[in-house]
Amino acid sequence: MYRFIDTGKNNGAMNMAIDEALLIAQANFGTPPVLRVYQFEPPTLSIGYFQSANKEVDFENLKIMGFDFVRRPTGGRAVLHDKELTYSITIAYPNKILEMNLLDSFHFLSKGIIRAIEIMGGNAYFSQSEDKEVSSPSCFASPTFSDILMNGKKVVGSAQMRNKFGLLQHGSILYKVDIESIFKCFKLEEKQRERLIEIGKHKISSLSDELRREVGFKDIKETLKKGMEEVLGEKMVESNLTKEELEIAYDLYKNKYNTLEWNFMK
Template identity: 35%
Template sequence: MGENCSLILDGKMKGKLNMARDWAMFDVMDGSSEPSPILRIYSWIEPTVSIGLFQKKRHLQRVNFEFVSSTDIPFVKRPTGGRAVLHDLEISYSVVFPYRFFENKSVKSTSFKIAKALRRALERIGIPSEINTANERYDETLCYISTALNEIKVEGKKLIANAQRKGKKVILQHGSIPLKLDLDLYTKIFARDESERQKLKYIMESKTVSLWDLDPHVSEKNLIEAIIMGFEEIFGLNMVETELDEEIVNLEMKIVDNLEYRDWRVCHHEHIDLR
């Protein structure tokens, strides 16, 4: 029997709450004298764009601000790096794991072991996949038009996007498994005219894939069960479904309203002080 891991099954939530919860889990565990592992699985109540922690307004030149303003699509800041992702019909995961679960503290080592768990999850639902072995650099705005080291590809196309943050004692990694990609919405958000939209749609069709493109019969329930088992097997964990610790909930409530952009012309929230 392996070490117990807290399993948080959240369902659909607003984007700023999803990111505040991941951030609070990371911050509390990194400050703990005895950090313990957490696996959280969740989804999004409405289409939402998450922005990497270090992305500035100059990195978001693709964004069609007029369309975003007219549709009230939320943009939220992630606690991790990386580029912009549209979250819609997908299953997301986050893990906060102490470094003792990894060979070393490097991004390469930690992300590779997590990738093995995700690959095992896909195997369980009958989808063969590969772990990407190098960083592709293509665009400073969008995540899904290039594949980073140790992200998951199927038939040469990106399926699972990940982002990570390292602490003193733990790492946070979260990622997206799209059930279906709404390329029309993607291109309306991240292209300013019809020519740009067509070009972006072509690039995404050639570089990305969704789960239901591969197998439309996989249910959300089956995918969630497979993710849980993948992490149990690769990390030797015993998943215990539980409620969030009160300290995590309190911090989450403290920071949640700081994670949403409200004025795209100013982009106030370039830096967020958790304390």
């Protein structure tokens, strides 16, 4: 059994805090693994654990656009969380999925997303190579061999980390996308920005664009639940955050994800 939790909309720091809190709570209290779905309010630029905020992020443009900012606990490149369903999967030790290596478990869990898109009528698949054409701080501008594509364009980007508690995988499933906004988030020369926007139009897409019909959060939420149940062979039981999970999340929000030390540590 997996718990299935929709936590609605939160800012970037709280969303990262909840993800980590779910994993810690599982390890400490023995609760079942969790598939969580959520959104960001306001839209938020999250950077990977190893990225430099000061070197790469254009904070003036973020302020003008009204976007938030946070550092993720996972690696990878920056992601603008806007018109998307964000998901996270948290699995504590012991679990058979944690017996797989990181890449195998990543692909296994991601198959639930591919299955969800199939249920919606689309054909999604893993990228077979890393994109060498473009170097960008943006995750969606630089597809890797582990990203999910439709018709050659990236529609899902994910990252996974492991620690002493277990596994956290989270990612973005785009139902709409604004290519220009993505590249306004970064420190780029104007000619470079214009070039990346044009390249991005050929490499980044959304479920609504590729399915050629309007798709929203609720549509993806229901099909993701079904797709994950099929792939994992586990029942998704709707749940809410527990008192203990909320307490851990608020502590992580206050003392980690909402601090300058964390967000600007590199």
